[in-house]
Amino acid sequence: EVLKSCSGKFHPIQQFMYFDSLESLPKSVELTEESCRPIGSRYDGQIAVFGKDFQNKIADFREFLVGAGAIGCEMLKNWAMMGLGTGPRGEIHITDMDTIEKSNLNRQFLFRPADVGKLKSETATAAIERMNSGMKGKVIAHQDRVGVETENVYGDAFFESLDGVTNALDNVDARKYMDRRCVYFRKPLLESGTLGTKGNTQVVIPYLTESYSSSQDPPEKSYPSCTLRNFPNAIEHTIQWARDLFEGLFRIPAENVNTYLREPKFVEQSLSQGTRAKEILEGVRSYLVTARPLSFDECITWARFKFEEYYNNNIQQLLFNFPKDSLTSSGTLFWSGPKRAPDPLVFDCNNDAHLDFIITAANLHAFNYGLKGEIDREYFRSVLSMIEVPEFKPKSGVKIQVQENEAIAPLAADEKELQEIINDLPTPSSLAGFRLNPVDFEKDDDTNFHIDFIAAASNLRAMNYGITPADRHKTKFIAGKIIPAIATTTSLVTGLVCLELYKIIDGKQKLEDYKNGFVNLALPFFGFSEPVSMQKFKYHEVEWSLWDRFDVEGDLTLQEFLDYFKNVHELEVTMLSADVSMLYSFFMPKKKVEERKTMRMSQLVEQITKKPIPPHVRALTLEMCVNDRSGEDIEVPYVRLVIRK
Template sequence: RYFLSPMCLLGRSRMNALESHLEIDEGLYSRQIYVLGYDAMQRMTGSSVLVSGMKGVGVETAKNIILAGVKSVTVHDQGDAQWSDLSSQFFLSEGDVGQNRAVVSQRHLAELNSYVPVVAYTEELSEKFLSAFQVGRRELCGPPSCPSGPWFMASSVFLPLQGCPGVVTIACEEKQEHFENGGMVTFSRVEGMTELNNSEPQPVCVLGKPLFQTLNRECWGIEPLSATLTHPKIKIKDKGKLTHYCTLHMAFQALHAFQSKMGRLPRPRNQVDADRLLELAQDLAGWQAPLDEELVRAFAAVSAGDLSPINAVIGAMAAQEVLKAASGKFTPLDQWFYFDAWECLPEQEHSVPLSEQDCAPRGSRYDGQIAVFGADFQERLGQQKYFVVGAGAIGCELLKNFGMIGLAAGKGGRITVTDMDTIERSNLNRQFLFRPQDVSKQKSEVAAAAVRHMNPYTNVTAHQDCLGPDTEQLYGDNFFLGLDGVATALDNPQARVYVGERCVQYLKPLLDSGTEGTKGHVQVFVPFLTESYGHAMDLAEKTYPLCTLRHFPTAIQHTLQWARDQFEGLFKKSAENVNSFLQDSNFLKVSGGEALEKLELVHSSLQEKPLSWGECVAWARRLWEQLFRNDIQQLLYNFPPDHVRHSPSYRKSGSSPSPLFPLPLDTHMAFILAASRLFAQTHRLQVSGDEVAARQVLLVLCLPPFQPCQGLHIPTTDQELKETSDTVGKESTMGHRPLPSLSALLGTGLTPLSLCPSKGDDNSNFHLNFIVAASNLRAENYGIPTADWLQSKRIVGRIVPAIATTTAAVAGLVCLELYKLVWGHKDLGSYRQSFLRLAEPMFICIQPCSPSKQQTWTCWDRIEVPGVTGSGEEMTLGDLRDHLQVILRKGNNHPLNPFLSPIRLTELVHCITGKAVPKDCRFLEFQIVCEGEEEDSTPPPVHVQLH
């Protein structure tokens, strides 16, 4: 029941922040910079924000804004903490009841981001006090809306700003010189704000590259709040609820009137209060729209509730709207957005209706939730056993929500969370359970401790194991069969598929979610009711042809992958080969072609062993010459520029490459310095890495001129490349000549090299410096636009852009689906798959797909067979064959190998796999192979029950 206040006063202070170009902490904000960009981040650092109301949704909003990195945040609340606040206000504890909510919350909020001062304010708000803020949010009775007044400025959506001229960003650099003060502009092909199109020419004032501002102050855009109360624009969330949003609009206004008159909210499930609220709504319906009376009564029944998942969703959306106003990035909400989750209530046809007694307050920290679902449901929540896979950004938000709703907080309840990663500084921007002092600690342990602090009754256990085939003995039958459900918080599609397969195997519901920037999704997979995770996902990973990477790149992604391959080969694989050669006597006992290639790498690595910093620089300079001049000239020798019209690979690349000249450019020097330092590290050479000394070496270093290699074949397709490699391997194998001993060739006293494994997300070494420099130099070779350091880091490290608001929203949506699982909803229409894009904002909820059927079974079905015979003996392979023949009544009775037929199933597994069946194994899984059957009619697996 919340909306954004019309306090969007973005004036001179914001422009000053833009002009000052404040330095942004990339180590902390890197994932968010990929979402917002530098300019938006700089604008945010000049905005002070007021958040009024420190109950559940208020603290969610403030948390997300502080993590984003605005200038300052003031939290306001005149009320004291109540028991009912503890159901969603995660920074309040039982000992804080009776203390001011803003004062208590400020202590915890201030720990989230050292760059954002947080101040508590407990007095009544006044116009003078409000004038100090650029962005405001108040907590009132009403749905989320964005009445920002008639003006708003955004960099990606051209809307003017209240009290200021509209500011326009010119994206095309070569066009930036065409504007001058007093010049006239018109707009065309503007999407979203069509009032700009074909307007009269307007004078402009140039603010400096790349900005100008229009001087026309004509008023258009967003309607004020007073107008939208009677004539609302409503953003549709759920396509299945097109008819009841107008009723909700009136119900919220009636609720505000009810609270003003009665001084309280309607009592849960109280018929008298529901009738009174309906009367107030009917008064509004006379001049607005038709009214759904049953919906209003249901609305009254739950209006006193306070659910942490709902607050997480609303708080995330509210915070994103504040950040839009503060940064000028993305499209603001226009103007009302209603969010509801009526499907979380018990299904009428499968349960007894809740009564007023069921939902009455108990003096419990869960009273806000009991008011909606009843006390019995709260007890059921406490008994749940859930497995959370991943304790990163989404994992932190999930655990916080689980703690607030009381999941596993009762007798027999348990939450197991596993994550093998440790906390990094860049995590602190989104993973709000972690603090700077937690860096390098285990994520799962710190997250579990934080949740126990929020709700001491939560039973949560932290593991540090990677969930996969190697840990199936730990996460085996007893573990999975004892679960009520699984929630994944993973960024690895393959790991998610594995978890999905385990959930199908053990018939456990799966809650899956993910984010990328402002986009997010939530999916629920229910045994026998929905499709499984593997059937819903497309895991095709984009790869690049090797010939494209080696000879014909067309995009910066190609050059970055090539540069990473160079790094791996020069500083990791070469060291591994040398170390294996020196330490493993069987190192070269492989096929001739592979042995020859390894031997050449070892020989090259040891022959060029440096003894000084100057030799490292000389090696790096020769490498530069080979990669960016000689290799390119050889390519041009084989494929002259006019070859473009003949070669498919060349034709795709668009133009022929050009060799670089060894000029004293920064990009050239960056490559040489990074390569020199990495070469020194690999050979365990302690050097200072002085740039001045490096330049002196380069001045006197002489390199031989390029001589093309006659007869060198350069493959133009991957198939041709494979055939060439096979030919080399065969020729090498046919030689049968002994391989020389490098230790004898180079003498004794050799020591193993130091490996430099690629760490694309580590700023403290020269790994990424080398990759970025090499990539950009190769891009210059081929006329490809280069990428800056941060963009290159994202591509190389496969970093997913992330922001706290999206993470909080999807975690809230996950918990709403969890409510339905705990109720045991049996109707597919009760569940929702959610897809959101907060930038627009777009919010879509749809019904999950039912499982596809193969004849009469789905992916959730299995054939269960007792593992013992009637005489109490363990089943043999012959017994299993006979049993299946009887129950399936299909196919011919094929004879079995007489030596296999009497063997017990556990012994058979041991013979085939080489591993003994664990004593705690509950069942063995077999797959039936049917001859003469259609390919898409694979029978369900056979589960032989051992216990």
């Protein structure tokens, strides 16, 4: 708020704002005048509030930081100031597989221009060791991403040595994975995120709160498909349309071709897609047979035909179905309100906007086939002058979606038509070694034509509909879903996380002691709530939550396992699975069940998955369907079966 005031551009708060975090004060140690007295240490300010004994607890804490980006850097700086992990028992582990890019420097303050290209985790570690020499040898940098494939690195011994985990991640999948690991190992998790001026913090405490994955955000705003396809009225609509076109021309068909050449059952699987079968197989035929270019000139021809299809023919067809003077059933003009009547574009190779589309589309199409591209505009003009484009005649009976809830099924292809397409496809063996290069959208490389194509395609559509075109910068901003990262949001969010970390170090066990934070610096809005309590379930007289499980020691046989639950917990196991493999079910053939009952669980898992259990795995995670005493199907926790000590 002070920065806003100094800027002279933003309006700061003009009222009293009350904020406290009295719950962060320790209860596990006694605060006396003596314990809060300065001791000539760099932590005297913190000791004055929390006391010397609590400072020792902070120093002896063992924390794992996942991610060393914007939030990660700010978090490490705070921890260096707090002295976290600097004691005899203390330790900080940090992992990030990324290297530093130039664009990181404006908000990841532990990095300098000379660090570009270096590993984030190692550079951040060196930076905080310079800030606080007490951190030397106490911070361990890793470069392994967290995931199933690195559970040999971040395994049982690693997690059991930790006191807590802090996420500083930028994607939901990694957050959910870390959430599952923290629930499994019953470790407190501090979660946070920022989006422009918005930020949030969440604290996850074993046996107290719900976990990160227990709730989810509402879906992102999306535009109705009929608006994008036929009735755009804002530049955002045409940019999203161009972004979808990019995928549909340069990524999806190329991936389908590669799958066809690699997977023998591709045609069979495509036919099971119902009305989409024709679109998929037609795309493969087009990219392999009918429109496969052998030279760059043919890529230019392809791009010229695409221009005609999208900006002239389709618009003519739309106006044929709905002429500019057509009325709706209620007698009002069809082209009114948000619906703008379009005009077809007549191609002109001297119009830069038209030529930009041809250059970018031809180069991306050439990339699909591994052909050498070209950017000389005169060369393009000379090739374009020789291309003859057939005149378009609108067709009757073409259905066009007008309302979002109006389902217009793609015309089902008849068997004969589909068979013709399949017959035209070359056999994969005749193209051994041939593969297309799918284009994966990358907004930050200015030489790859990706943003240039989307800008050109979007602006031509904007011209069709009389929408003001957008420059390349704005197009990149919208198509790349870029939300500026603001250092002040990051610093506020990490400060709130550290206030919760004090509570975890103190071992607080009351829900009301913890706070989840929600902020928006633009409004400004600061909201705090107690975390949501964990949901409780029940079987027989036993209450359980997501933090509970059955811990079973020993590599039992299947029969011993079934007997254990029958005799000890009065539960009849009807189905048992490990990950996606079914180990046992009541409807299995009797002979198979009898065979499996004598096998040890580890043996059974290895036989069904056809893979050995990795040596670092100490326990199997099993899911069960069970019946209770009265034969009713009930929900129970998962099973952790320890097979190795």
